[in-house]
Amino acid sequence: MKSLDVDLNGVALCLSVDDVPVHGESVPAYSRLDIVKHFTDSFSHHGVEGVYGFVNGALIEPALITKTLRKMATFKTARKLVNVSAKLKFDLSCYMNPQITETSNQNQQLLQHWLGRGHYLANHNYWHSDLNSTDVELFIAGIERNQKLISKFPCARTKLFRYPYLKEGNTATKRDAIRDYLADNNFKIAPVTVNFNDWAWNRTFVKLSKNGFTPTNRDALEENYLDIAVLSLQGAVVAARKLVGRDVNHVLLLHMGAFTALTLDKLLSRFKSHGVKFITMEEALQDSIFDETLDIVVQGRGRNALEQRLIVNNEPENGVLLFAMRSSGAVS
Ligand SMILES: [Zn+2]
Numbered sequence: 001m002k003s004l005d006v007d008l009n010g011v012a013l014c015l016s017v018d019d020v021p022v023h024g025e026s027v028p029a030y031s032r033l034d035i036v037k038h039f040t041d042s043f044s045h046h047g048v049e050g051v052y053g054f055v056n057g058a059l060i061e062p063a064l065i066t067k068t069l070r071k072m073a074t075f076k077t078a079r080k081l082v083n084v085s086a087k088l089k090f091d092l093s094c095y096m097n098p099q100i101t102e103t104s105n106q107n108q109q110l111l112q113h114w115l116g117r118g119h120y121l122a123n124h125n126y127w128h129s130d131l132n133s134t135d136v137e138l139f140i141a142g143i144e145r146n147q148k149l150i151s152k153f154p155c156a157r158t159k160l161f162r163y164p165y166l167k168e169g170n171t172a173t174k175r176d177a178i179r180d181y182l183a184d185n186n187f188k189i190a191p192v193t194v195n196f197n198d199w200a201w202n203r204t205f206v207k208l209s210k211n212g213f214t215p216t217n218r219d220a221l222e223e224n225y226l227d228i229a230v231l232s233l234q235g236a237v238v239a240a241r242k243l244v245g246r247d248v249n250h251v252l253l254l255h256m257g258a259f260t261a262l263t264l265d266k267l268l269s270r271f272k273s274h275g276v277k278f279i280t281m282e283e284a285l286q287d288s289i290f291d292e293t294l295d296i297v298v299q300g301r302g303r304n305a306l307e308q309r310l311i312v313n314n315e316p317e318n319g320v321l322l323f324a325m326r327s328s329g330a331v332s
Helices: 032-045 067-071 075-087 098-116 136-150 172-184 198-211 215-243 258-273 305-312 320-327
Strands: 012-020 052-055 120-123 250-255 277-279
Touching (some): 098 120, 136 172, 198 258, 215 305, 215 320, 305 320
């Protein structure tokens, strides 16, 4: 694998978790509560406190978890269906049954555990809607419905919103309408500077779990995940130095999935062994880079704060890591 010669000693990194309380497929050996506990235990082990979990309320309230949704293989697919039903203003609550209520109760317990360990909840849109393919009215309804639910739980230090898929709107009108709504309602936008698609390893992990691990393939999967995570942070550090001219407070996006949960302790150890310093979201937000709102409209996939700066600087849009490798001569 290509590498970057970057010293991470003293780099400030805030950890954050999306798609709470559940993301992706699980494996039989672990309950959903086990997965959340792996997160909270790993954070405790490394002295990481007050982590923000970005909630999708549709996974918690029984009204929108239907028989059909329960049968879906992954929650990602389920969310798509919920998006469609919301667009059609189709009330799925008629599908409610006791088992569904049980699932939603279990998911609420996951939140209770997370909060009980000193972490916080924040808004990630009720339906995990993609702003680029949702109208403003429905997107705001998703934020409001989610906030109503979150406010039933103990309050976080900061009222935060994170855009699903990091998509901030495919037209200036849409983008500004949501930015205005968030500002008017005292939301801070939760930034991201590092996302290495931690969820992408889960599918292989689930497959291997079902087919039987060998010690080698599980280790190889973990090593690959850890290497990419470190490389991605190194890429973000190089990119920030080039694009912003200094070290910034970095914010890492993780997802509440099984493989990340089970590898998180090793991930945090790996970062620590490089001298990375963990900071809270409140500390991260003190960096002035996050006060700037960029006047760009991004089509296609969502872009994190550094990727958006690549666009502003007219750099090729093929990702922070490649930019970092090119600009430091690791690749031509
Ligand atoms: Zn998400």
